[in-house]
Amino acid sequence: LKATTVVANPNAHGQRNSTLAWFWSIDVEGDSDSNDWMNEFYHIHWLCTLTLCNHWAEELFLVSWEMTWMVKFFLHKSNQWVGQMHEAEANEMVSHWCYAAWQAQIYLRLSQNAQDGFERIKGVAVVAG
Structure with missing residues (x-):
């Protein structure tokens, strides 16, 4: 098992793509309802996951525009x-x-x-999206 340090340092190196292990999602006898530390742990991981999702949505948006700009740049140079x-x-x-x-x-090609x-x-x- 590997302990997570996200609660102590949410900006630690290597935390951007980390996901929760399956055993963190098990609610043993409702322990997550009464445990502030566990609630904070879940909230931090949820926010990290939301940030990662937003980051990749922004990347997809920007890359599609960069593709358009690249074609227009080549046409501009050709002209x-x-x-x-x-x-x-x-x-x-x-x-x-x-x-x-x-x-x-060359630029037209x-x-x-x-x-x-x-x-x-x-x-x-x-198709993949």
Whole structure:
């Protein structure tokens, strides 16, 4: 058996993902009703679990936005290079035009690959959630 120190130090290292062992949920002859220490123990673990749940809900929310931002960033960079292509074409700079076209294509592919990958992952997250 391993004693828990959450009551003494709720911010102790390694407590974030800890769960109660099964024997803590057994109410022997109503001992949890009259024991302030046990009530405090249950409340602390409940709050820790609620915090962990809220943390992962926030992470899921942020990651979905970060996926959207990543695709938009790649598209933005691709459009910037398309602008460089037009500028190079206007100045008759063929080598600069080729390089800008290459960069624009790279960022366009990155955005498409990211979008495809994120759509697959979002589908999995919806099924798992």
